[in-house]
Amino acid sequence: IIECGAELQRLRVAVVQFGPGCDLKENLRAVAALINEAATGGATLIGLPEVFTIEYRKDLFASVAEHVVKQPDDTVGVEPSTGSALLAQQAKQHGITIFGGIVEFEPQASALFNTVVVYGPCGKLLASYRKLHLSCVRAGSDSTAESDIFCAGNGLTSFIVPKSSRDQRNWCPRVGIGICFDLRFDLHRGYARSESKACDLLAYPSAFLESTGKDHWELLLRARGLDEQVFVLAPNHAWNTAQQTKMFGHAAISGPWGQMLASSGSLQGNAVVVADLDLAMLHEVRGRIPLRAVRAAMASSGVNVEDHQEFQSEVVNSTTDLCIAGRRSRSRSPLAPLQHIQHKQL
DSSP, X not given: OHHHHHHTTXXXXXXXXXXXXXXXHHHHHHHHHHHHHHHHTTOSEEEOOTTTTSOSOTTTXXXXXXXXXXXXXXXXXXXXXXXXXXXXHHHHHHTSEEEEEEEEEETTTTEEEEEEEEXXXXXXXXXXXXXXXXXXXXXXXXXXXGGGTOBOOOSEEEEEOOOOTTOOOOOOOEEEXXXXXXXXXXXXXXXXXXXXXXXXXXXXXXXXXXHHHHHHHHHHHHHHHXXXXXXXXXXXXXXXXXXXXXXXXXXXXXXXXXXXXXXOOOSBSOEEEEEEXXXXXXXHHHHHSOHHHHHHHHHXXXXXXXXXXXXXXXXXXXXXXXXXXXXXXXXXXXXXXXXXXXXXXX
């Protein structure tokens, strides 16, 4: 009975490490095979990297620009020709939830967006998120300038993982979406600290560079999990010799204790990384170090760490007076909530 109850509160997830080439059709076929591998292994939430449809190259992004499909094309014998069409088809075929990155074309604005789309077990669009922080990195021989081709998004997006016919779980966690460079900014706070839509999982489909990844990738993933006491899912592009901009691989999943739960452990090669996420682990970690309760208490007392003041010293006549003045000037604990960033759910 205990084991049965535990199974109802577990979610098997998979993140994919994939090195796309310059041929869209070949990339889509390879991704379909990786999704099938993950689904066959029991994963009911599967993540693909940022812009998985093409090699990460500024001069190639426009060649795979697409309209986001709302649902799969059920025409018999027709292969999906875009990234979003493939994810919709695969989600319905396997009865699972899938997310991944594409190049979205928005006709009204005549603009390109670096977008993550999410499809549920029926193949219908659950959510879409447009990258807020466009990469602008200079590290060694690598440089990125995404604003040269992409427009930035303007809000956060989360979704609830729906139940699947493939499992009997009753835990349907909320997932907040970011993309790669967003890892370095405060999206995680808006998602995890929302009063009405707090997330237990964060997903960061990525094309993380080798030059920065060796020092930053695992650190960022562990920090995001630890800071917010959530699970973090991080699909990534694989490294290969033909790439102009070298990728870091190491697709990974981190946990609420700041631990790495699973990783491909490699720069190179396509891989499927699987982990069982357990609601009981979240409860245990949050019970040991009750960050959310402390933040709530600080919020109710009206203290805000972002509202800081300059220290104003007074003229004091003795060491004793200096100590007294110092004690009086001390602020309370710096733990306090940020103003919650509003995020949307489709």
